[in-house]
Amino acid sequence: MAAKAAAVSLTVNGKPVTAEVDPRTLLVQLLREHLRLTGTHVGCDTSQCGACVVHVNGKAVKSCTILALQLEGANVLTIEGLAAPDGPLHPMQEAFRENHGLQCGYCTPGMIMTAVDIVRRKGNDLDDRTIREELEGNICRCTGYHNIVKAIAAGARAMRGSAAASQAAE
Amino acid sequence: MYAFTFHRPQTLRQAASLLAKHEEAKLLAGGHTLLPTMKLRLAGPPQLVDLSLIDGIAGVAQSGRSLTIGAMTRHNDVSTSPVVQQAIPALAGLAGMIGDPAVRHMGTIGGSIANNDPNADYPAACLGLGATIITNKRRIKADDFFTGMFSTALEPAEIITKVSFPIPKKAAYQKFRNQASRFALVGVFVSKRGSEIRVAVTGAGANGVFRVPSFEEALKKRFAPKSLEGMTIPADGMNSDIHGSAEYRAHLVGVLARRAVAEAIGK
Numbered sequence: 001m002a003a004k005a006a007a008v009s010l011t012v013n014g015k016p017v018t019a020e021v022d023p024r025t026l027l028v029q030l031l032r033e034h035l036r037l038t039g040t041h042v043g044c045d046t047s048q049c050g051a052c053v054v055h056v057n058g059k060a061v062k063s064c065t066i067l068a069l070q071l072e073g074a075n076v077l078t079i080e081g082l083a084a085p086d087g088p089l090h091p092m093q094e095a096f097r098e099n100h101g102l103q104c105g106y107c108t109p110g111m112i113m114t115a116v117d118i119v120r121r122k123g124n125d126l127d128d129r130t131i132r133e134e135l136e137g138n139i140c141r142c143t144g145y146h147n148i149v150k151a152i153a154a155g156a157r158a159m160r161g162s163a164a165a166s167q168a169a170e
Numbered sequence: 171m172y173a174f175t176f177h178r179p180q181t182l183r184q185a186a187s188l189l190a191k192h193e194e195a196k197l198l199a200g201g202h203t204l205l206p207t208m209k210l211r212l213a214g215p216p217q218l219v220d221l222s223l224i225d226g227i228a229g230v231a232q233s234g235r236s237l238t239i240g241a242m243t244r245h246n247d248v249s250t251s252p253v254v255q256q257a258i259p260a261l262a263g264l265a266g267m268i269g270d271p272a273v274r275h276m277g278t279i280g281g282s283i284a285n286n287d288p289n290a291d292y293p294a295a296c297l298g299l300g301a302t303i304i305t306n307k308r309r310i311k312a313d314d315f316f317t318g319m320f321s322t323a324l325e326p327a328e329i330i331t332k333v334s335f336p337i338p339k340k341a342a343y344q345k346f347r348n349q350a351s352r353f354a355l356v357g358v359f360v361s362k363r364g365s366e367i368r369v370a371v372t373g374a375g376a377n378g379v380f381r382v383p384s385f386e387e388a389l390k391k392r393f394a395p396k397s398l399e400g401m402t403i404p405a406d407g408m409n410s411d412i413h414g415s416a417e418y419r420a421h422l423v424g425v426l427a428r429r430a431v432a433e434a435i436g437k
Binding site for chain 2: 003004006022023024026045046047052053056059060061062065066067069070072114118119121134136137138
């Protein structure tokens, strides 16, 4: 049976987007295949690995397990929208680079989007145990997590600095 | 996924009439069970009815000695709610043990209990606290609601709107996770409210969540882990798979029940 296309309007990385999609289209497919935002990855496609994590209305979710049509009016942030296009990296991205928090890089966009969400919920001072527990839904097969945990702790601290700096600038 | 038509009703009445009109339609709440099942083509509903635009079926409210949670309330909103943490900390704790943080941002209490997965956590809380499941048509006691693996007392076109939990004096949930899936290999919820003692078990039974009357009787004499010392349940009717034999699961029920009672009384 051919599915009838349906329209969905949402905001992705601050830009309004309207798309005609097959109702089966997952958010991650909308991002990668329709909008060509290929920073968000598909790892397991079963909501376990976290490579596809993006923020929907400010909260980390697995974009392989949400239909695009569920997101009418939603605000989506992907790894591409974390830092300004020509500006410096987001402090969490910088911390992953600085701490060698990645090897092959496949899980990294999901790790970073999850990390920023952890800081939103748990604050800027994160101990290793908290970070490791919070990473339950993000799988990395290269690093053994050690440097990811280090990067998230450092990134969380740096985000406090950058939030203070941007407030001071206002 | 098989093709489907997507509906986004704005009211419960519209949702119910869509269900009545399309016999094979499925409700979509958080989607974290239904969508993976559809991807595997184990489910292929021709119609999906999304509940997320309907007002008034999410949120937490306490009134007297009962706590009411809207069907579309996300696991994360239950686990972090100060009202739930204060009234029934075991319930907040249980919600915080489901899946992972991103899953908890989407998954809902209504979706979980309507699905009645034999390894899910919320059915244990509902049965273990003596909750009442409220639908667009009626109120159903948890004891009558869970009718077997993946099956409930819900009728066609019936929609869960909220779940009402009586606030217990003491309660705790102990979950022994499957190391791969992190689902409950066995989970035991215990509660004490006046003379009513409940022990509910998820993950272990071949027919889904169940109560353990022999444990409840023993705990009525004294609500302490010692009352359950040496007690076990028969392995008949337990799940048995590569993750654990029926005997192992039956053994865990006793161990976890004692741990849960110890936690409930603060020891």
